[in-house]
Amino acid sequence: MIQGIGCDILEIKRFEKTFQTFPSMLNKIFSKNEIEEYHKRNNDIRYLASRFCAKESIVKSLKEYNYNLNTIEILNDDNNVPFVKFLKGPNHKVLISISYEKEYVISYATLLCI
Numbered sequence: 001m002i003q004g005i006g007c008d009i010l011e012i013k014r015f016e017k018t019f020q021t022f023p024s025m026l027n028k029i030f031s032k033n034e035i036e037e038y039h040k041r042n043n044d045i046r047y048l049a050s051r052f053c054a055k056e057s058i059v060k061s062l063k064e065y066n067y068n069l070n071t072i073e074i075l076n077d078d079n080n081v082p083f084v085k086f087l088k089g090p091n092h093k094v095l096i097s098i099s100y101e102k103e104y105v106i107s108y109a110t111l112l113c114i
Helices: 011-019 027-029 033-041 047-060
Strands: 002-011 072-076 082-086 093-101 104-112
Touching: 002 011, 011 027, 011 047, 011 082, 027 047, 033 047, 033 072, 047 072, 047 082, 047 093, 047 104, 082 093
Parallel strands: none
Antiparallel strands: 002 104, 072 082, 093 104
16 A cells, blocks of 8 residues: 655756765765765766655655655665665655656655555
């Protein structure tokens, strides 16, 4: 049963400018594993933008805005499908979809009742 849904869209260039202005946001928003994956991908800003966008859609699906974004981790499984892991707090079941095209990234999150 679906308990909540969330959607977010982000302009990649805007995220990149913000990231360049505030590089400390790396550790405030992303988990250790996400940062490692970012470096493995040659610091591809699209990776961070897609994860930020996904985290925003997840928070919207939860209808709670008091989450530290770095406690929500989004990695890819062996089939390159993104999955969500909560590092602290309740362990929600969230399905996530992330897509990007040139200038934008979009994400949908579906919170399932467990």
